[in-house]
Amino acid sequence: MTIFYWDYYGPDAEGTARHFLVHLGEYIVRAGVTDCERGVESTRAGHCAVWCKTPDDAREAMLRLRPRRATPAP
DSSP states (O other): EEEEEEEETTTHEEEEEEEEHHHHHHHHHHHHHOOOOEEEOOOTTTEEEEEEEEEEGHHHHHHOOOOOOEEEEO
């Protein structure tokens, strides 16, 4: 499993991240990705990130969306 992140910054970061989360869900359905979890998190003011924890076989589909970073899932 891998966790992919898309980071957003600035005063509209949370709204932009939540909007992207909706489109990410639509993409996941169209791409046929299963067994994934996703959400929004913020580590500080002015920053918000969308994350998606996916099985390794979905790696290529997620990389098409150009995430800013990725980490192995614990």
